[in-house]
Amino acid sequence: MLVCGEPSGDLLGAQLMAGLKQASDGDVEITGVGGPAMGAEGLKSLYPLDTTAVMGLREVVPRIPAILRRVREASDFALLTRPDAVVLIDSPDFTHRIAQRLKRIDPTIRTINYVAPQVWASRAYRARKMARYFDLVLALLPFEAPFFERYGLRSIVVGHPVIERAARMTGGTGFRVRHGIAADAKLLAVLPGSRTSEIRFILPVFRDAVAKIAARVPGLITVLPTVPHVAARVRAATQDWPAPLVLLENDDEKYASFDAADAALAASGTVTTELALAGTPMVVGYRVGSLTYALASLIMNVRYITLVNVLLGREAVPEFVQSRCTPQNLSDAVIELLTDKGAALHERADLDEAAVMLGKGGEAPSLRAARAILEFVGTNRPSP
Numbered sequence: 001m002l003v004c005g006e007p008s009g010d011l012l013g014a015q016l017m018a019g020l021k022q023a024s025d026g027d028v029e030i031t032g033v034g035g036p037a038m039g040a041e042g043l044k045s046l047y048p049l050d051t052t053a054v055m056g057l058r059e060v061v062p063r064i065p066a067i068l069r070r071v072r073e074a075s076d077f078a079l080l081t082r083p084d085a086v087v088l089i090d091s092p093d094f095t096h097r098i099a100q101r102l103k104r105i106d107p108t109i110r111t112i113n114y115v116a117p118q119v120w121a122s123r124a125y126r127a128r129k130m131a132r133y134f135d136l137v138l139a140l141l142p143f144e145a146p147f148f149e150r151y152g153l154r155s156i157v158v159g160h161p162v163i164e165r166a167a168r169m170t171g172g173t174g175f176r177v178r179h180g181i182a183a184d185a186k187l188l189a190v191l192p193g194s195r196t197s198e199i200r201f202i203l204p205v206f207r208d209a210v211a212k213i214a215a216r217v218p219g220l221i222t223v224l225p226t227v228p229h230v231a232a233r234v235r236a237a238t239q240d241w242p243a244p245l246v247l248l249e250n251d252d253e254k255y256a257s258f259d260a261a262d263a264a265l266a267a268s269g270t271v272t273t274e275l276a277l278a279g280t281p282m283v284v285g286y287r288v289g290s291l292t293y294a295l296a297s298l299i300m301n302v303r304y305i306t307l308v309n310v311l312l313g314r315e316a317v318p319e320f321v322q323s324r325c326t327p328q329n330l331s332d333a334v335i336e337l338l339t340d341k342g343a344a345l346h347e348r349a350d351l352d353e354a355a356v357m358l359g360k361g362g363e364a365p366s367l368r369a370a371r372a373i374l375e376f377v378g379t380n381r382p383s384p
Contacts, residue, residue: 001030001031001032001077001078001081001083001085001086001087002016002017002030002031002032002033002034002038002043002087002089003032003033003034003074003086003087003088003089003095003098004033004034004035004038004049004089004090004091004095005033005049005089005090005091005094005095006049006090006091006194006195007035007037007049007194007227007229008090008194008269008270008271009089009090009091009115010034010035010036010037010038010049011037011165011251011270012089012090012114012115012161012162012366013032013034013037013038013043013089014034014037014038014040014041015161015164015364015366016087016089016114016161016366016369016370017030017038017041017042017043018041018366019364019366019367019368019369019370019371020370020373020374021041022367022370023367023370023371023374024370024374028374030042030043031043031044031046031077031081031083032045032046032074032086032087033045033046033047033049033070033074034049035048035049036228037251046073046074046077047070047073048229049229050229067094068097070094071094071097071098071101072101074098075098075101075102075105078098078102078109079102079105079106079109082109083109084110084377085110085111085112085373085376085377086098086099086102086109086110086111086112087112087113087114087373088111088112088113088114088134089114089115090114090115092116092117095113096113096117096130096133099111099113099133099134100133102133103132103133110135110136110376110377111133111134111135111136112134112135112136112137112138112373112376113130113134113136113137113138114138114369115138115140116130116137116138116139116140116144116148119147124147127147127148127150127151127153128151128152130148130151130153131148131151131152131153134153135154135376136154136155136156136372136376137153137154137155137156138155138156138158138369138372138373139155139156139157139158140157140158140159140160140161140358140365141157141160141311141358142157142357144157145157156372158365158366158368158369158372159358159359159362159363159365159368160273160358160359160365161364161365161366161369162270162273162274162277162358163277163355163358163359163360163365164364164365164366165255165274165277166277166278166355166360168251168252168255169255169258169259169274169277169278169279170255170256170259171252171255171256171259171260172256172257172258172259172260172261173260174256175253175256175257175259175260176260179223179246181221181246181260182219185219185220185221186217186219186220186221186262186338187221187222187223187257187260187261187262188210188213188220188221188222188223188243188261188262188263188264188265188334188338189222189223189224189225189257189258189261189263189264189265189266189275189280190206190210190222190223190224190264190265190266191224191225191264191265191266191267191271191275192206192224192234192267193267193269193271194226194227194229194230194269195230196230196233197288197289198267199230199233199234199237201287201288201289202267202285202286202287202325203234203237203238204237205285205287205325205326205327205330206265206285206330207237207238207241207242208327209265209285209327209328209330209331209334210222210241210242210243210265210331211242211243211327212327212328212331213243213331213334213335213338214242214243216331216335217335217338217339220243220244220338221243221244221246222241222243222244222245222246223245223246223247223248223257223260223261224238224245224246224247224248225248225249225253225254225257226247226248226249227249228249231247231249234247235247255274255278258274258275258278258280259278259280261280262281262337262338262344263280263281263282263283263334263337263338263344264280264281264282264283265282265283265285265330265334266282266283266284266285267284267285267286268284268285268286268305268306268319268321272284272306272307272308272317273307273308273358275351276307276308276351276352276354276355277351277355277360279348279351279352280351281337281343281344281347281348281351282317282337282347283317283318283319283320283330283333283334283337284305284306284317284318284319284320285319285320285321285325285329285330286305286319286320286321286322286325287321287322287325288322304319305319305321306319307354308350308351308354311354311357311358312350312353312354312357316347316350316351316354317347317350317351318333320333
């Protein structure tokens with residue numbers, strides 16, 4: 001049983017499903033919770049992701065009753081059907097509650113965490129707590145497994161599954177032709193995130209930044225990929241967009257737009273790693289509610305929020321968080337990438353270095369994760 005809580009987890013879940021089918025020669029039955037990508041792999045989701053794909057205190061608090069109902073719904077299904085393993089994908093505030101409830105009611109149900117929370121970045125004590133309700137962690141980054149092992153939690157490094165999307169980051173020329181974008185036009189990908197809270201806090205700032213960029217970069221074209229559960233909000237918020245805009249809701253078109261774009265303005269998240277794989281120079285901005293940020297500031301112990309920067313240990317990708325996430329700061333940094341070939345080339349080299357550290361060029365991480373799951377299930381079956 002696979003369970004995710006938001007669109008980025010849905011994409012990872014779909015890749016894992018494909019890996020499980022390949023590693024088992026199709027001899028696997030998969031149930032659980034997912035979105036369109038997992039649905040395309042054959043999953044009949046227990047419910048849609050719109051309730052759980054939220055972030056920030058102001059957005060989460062009103063939905064707590066609905067989120068807890070989803071926790072009960074997913075865990076009750078697992079208790080009823082007793083899968084060989086329950087794989088909880090990312091979204092720890094949601095998925096970990098499912099694991100906790102399962103272990104509290106039936107400790108024999110095996111639980112696996114795929115994409116663990118970055119507890120090495122804040123509140124490391126959570127790793128010890130996780131060891132009580134997870135039997136295995138599939139770690140994405142090289143330094144994560146030793147970290148979890150120190151807290152008594154079995155962990156296997158499988159690599160970051162986002163690198164498998166590298167082969168899809170093609171078709172930029174065709175994208176420009178399909179959308180009537182000249183080969184020499186400056187194209188900016190705008191990626192404000194897929195959560196409702198991100199659309200609320202980040203998209204308006206990005207809009208104002210685009211206005212400033214368009215005033216200084218003649219002929220600027222923008223492309224904005226989105227996902228179904230926030231598409232209506234995005235369309236409404238972009239009615240008075242300050243530059244020609246192409247809205248996308250298709251993953252293939254999204255990846256082709258990355259290949260076509262000269263630069264990107266992105267919210268922190270999985271998409272920044274996708275852009276790194278595409279070799280698209282980017283600027284990262286992020287904002288949350290003031291209370292959410294104040295609380296997060298008390299517990300964070302890392303300098304950067306962008307994975308590329310975390311891996312390289314330096315600010316290879318310009319990032320602007322909270323009060324620094326202003327239209328002026330963002331536009332200045334993006335304009336440099338659009339107008340200075342040297343700056344763009346330098347960042348591309350850094351992005352490629354980070355991609356290799358994530359496992360680019362090796363075996364598919366989702367296939368390694370699938371094998372680890374099947375091996376774990378095979379060696380931990382209860383006695384008849």
